[in-house]
Amino acid sequence: MTGRKKSSNNSSEAAGNGKVITITSGKGGVGKTTATANLGAALAAEGYKVCCIDGDIGLRNLDVVLGLENRIVYDVVDVIEGRCKLRQAMIRDKRLPELYLIPAAQTRDKSAISPSDMVRLADELRGEVDYIVIDSPAGIERGFRNAIAPADEIVIITNPEVSAVRDADRIIGLIEAEQKGPAKLVINRLNAKMVQRGDMLAPEDVLELLAIELIGLVPEDEHVIVSSNSGSPIVLNEKSRAGQAFRNIAKRLAGQTVPFMDMAADDGLLNRLGKFMGRGG
Amino acid sequence: MRPTVQIKGIREGLLVTLGEGMWSDVQTALLQEVAEKASFFRGAKLILDVENHILNAATLGKLRDLLADFDLSLWAVLSHSPTTEQTAQMLGLATRIHQGKPEDSPEPANEAGLEGADGLLVRRTLRSGNSIDFPGHVTVIGDVNPGAEIIAGGDVVVWGRLRGLVHAGAEGDTSAVVCALDLSPTQLRIAGEIALTPPDRKQPRPEKAFLRDGQVVAEAWSLPGNEN
Numbered sequence: 001m002t003g004r005k006k007s008s009n010n011s012s013e014a015a016g017n018g019k020v021i022t023i024t025s026g027k028g029g030v031g032k033t034t035a036t037a038n039l040g041a042a043l044a045a046e047g048y049k050v051c052c053i054d055g056d057i058g059l060r061n062l063d064v065v066l067g068l069e070n071r072i073v074y075d076v077v078d079v080i081e082g083r084c085k086l087r088q089a090m091i092r093d094k095r096l097p098e099l100y101l102i103p104a105a106q107t108r109d110k111s112a113i114s115p116s117d118m119v120r121l122a123d124e125l126r127g128e129v130d131y132i133v134i135d136s137p138a139g140i141e142r143g144f145r146n147a148i149a150p151a152d153e154i155v156i157i158t159n160p161e162v163s164a165v166r167d168a169d170r171i172i173g174l175i176e177a178e179q180k181g182p183a184k185l186v187i188n189r190l191n192a193k194m195v196q197r198g199d200m201l202a203p204e205d206v207l208e209l210l211a212i213e214l215i216g217l218v219p220e221d222e223h224v225i226v227s228s229n230s231g232s233p234i235v236l237n238e239k240s241r242a243g244q245a246f247r248n249i250a251k252r253l254a255g256q257t258v259p260f261m262d263m264a265a266d267d268g269l270l271n272r273l274g275k276f277m278g279r280g281g
Numbered sequence: 282m283r284p285t286v287q288i289k290g291i292r293e294g295l296l297v298t299l300g301e302g303m304w305s306d307v308q309t310a311l312l313q314e315v316a317e318k319a320s321f322f323r324g325a326k327l328i329l330d331v332e333n334h335i336l337n338a339a340t341l342g343k344l345r346d347l348l349a350d351f352d353l354s355l356w357a358v359l360s361h362s363p364t365t366e367q368t369a370q371m372l373g374l375a376t377r378i379h380q381g382k383p384e385d386s387p388e389p390a391n392e393a394g395l396e397g398a399d400g401l402l403v404r405r406t407l408r409s410g411n412s413i414d415f416p417g418h419v420t421v422i423g424d425v426n427p428g429a430e431i432i433a434g435g436d437v438v439v440w441g442r443l444r445g446l447v448h449a450g451a452e453g454d455t456s457a458v459v460c461a462l463d464l465s466p467t468q469l470r471i472a473g474e475i476a477l478t479p480p481d482r483k484q485p486r487p488e489k490a491f492l493r494d495g496q497v498v499a500e501a502w503s504l505p506g507n508e509n
């Protein structure tokens with residue numbers, strides 16, 4: 001063993017039992033960052049200690065969506081390369097004191113981090129927080145593999161659109177191949193009126209193809225865009241239906257049974273969906 | 282004794298051929314080699330010829346992640362084992378390189394000498410991006426989703442929904458057939474003929490597609506004498 005750098009992938013020495021949830025999609029722009037920010041915030045509002053990690057190195061924006069951009073000093077690459085301590089890179093949210101963010105590096109690229117770096121980072125965080133929520137970049141390249149390497153649970157975000165569903169299917173195949181699953185599904189930007197008119201894929205069509213557990217349906221909601229721009233997670237808005245949907249998903253991730261929301265415009269939708277949902281109704 | 286690790290530069294990247302031995306020893310030998318020549322390997326695209334090693338996804342995925350620590354990207358895996366080839370395909374790795382393959386390692390004369398090579402049983406759903414390329418017959422227990430493809434020298438039987446691309450008799454066998462419980466492929470080919478799927482029917486039924494007078498036709502797939 002001539003001086004080989006020890007690069008163990010082993011997580012068995014992990015100190016805490018914090019759980020790692022990775023949010024991914026395959027296709028870009030379907031709502032991964034929105035989901036990461038909101039599920040992180042909702043879990044923190046439930047009283048859990050949460051750290052979100054922006055895994056989109058080079059294209060960071062989770063900090064913007066969470067409204068923490070102006071407080072960044074260190075980023076995830078600084079932690080991994082040892083330029084700062086873990087705690088120094090964890091930015092604490094002022095509204096939700098149990099919510100932290102480790103931002104991505106803006107000036108580096110994805111090869112600055114390897115999957116085993118992410119495993120080590122996550123293992124260190126498991127001792128500090130209850131949930132680690134990782135925002136994956138789009139695609140199936142290194143950044144995606146970095147994001148899923150430490151995952152205990154994987155949430156796939158898709159839109160009710162043929163191309164997004166096709167990419168989700170590809171991602172699920174890769175996750176299954178790595179024996180990382182079972183992945184859970186969130187269908188985002190659902191427009192019940194369009195589904196009713198037959199102009200949009202219905203959730204049951206998506207589920208029939210993807211054949212994984214559904215943990216959330218999020219309606220199209222313009223409040224989401226306003227809240228991303230103002231850096232205030234939509235889950236903090238009691239009136240928003242998308243906010244409600246994300247709060248429900250967070251509860252389901254935390255092991256609670258929450259009935260699926262009525263998608264209002266279509267009474268039949270929930271009934272038809274019934275057969276796909278294991279529990280909660 | 283350290284298992285052998287041979288390295289050769291080819292057009293696509295570095296071709297690394299792994300020798301016999303316990304997989305854990307072979308993997309250690311490879312990583313040692315990589316660590317010792319770190320600057321030579323840095324940033325390289327790796328084509329790994331694992332010969333007869335039978336590898337599952339967890340093993341191969343782990344190796345790929347370990348190699349990433351050395352800034353090496355695993356691009357293709359070549360193997361004599363159909364299991365390993367399938368694993369590599371599931372992980373999205375290439376399993377064939379078209380050019381620059383050195384003459385001294387002959388094309389593995391498709392599974393010659395491997396037992397049971399004329400049939401392949403796939404017991405899972407093929408998802409988008411999965412591809413099966415097999416010289417004999419292929420049976421799938423599961424669905425074939427849009428974006429997945431099966432290319433078979435012989436017949437293709439799908440015990441599930443067939444919605445991807447399928448090519449039976451890919452080497453010219455005009456007697457090849459394609460059967461599925463729900464036959465709605467994006468594209469279906471038998472030998473040299475192509476059929477596009479007719480707009481979907483309300484009630485899927487088991488069907489068999491074959492060539493009749495050089496045209497692809499589909500009929501109900503049922504017990505003989507029990508048709509329609």
Ligand SMILES: Nc1ncnc2c1ncn2[C@@H]1O[C@H](COP(=O)(O)OP(=O)(O)OP(=O)(O)O)[C@@H](O)[C@H]1O
Nearest residue numbers: 028029030031032033034138189219220221224225
């Ligand atoms: N439910 C929704 N209703 C309305 N707009 C939404 C919804 N979800 C997301 N959006 C908007 O869609 C856009 C893309 O969302 P987001 O940035 O979260 O996607 P992403 O998957 O992280 O993208 P990328 O792949 O580029 O990282 C944003 O402008 C966001 O505000």
Ligand SMILES: [Mg+2]
Nearest residue numbers: 032033056061
């Ligand atoms: Mg994003």
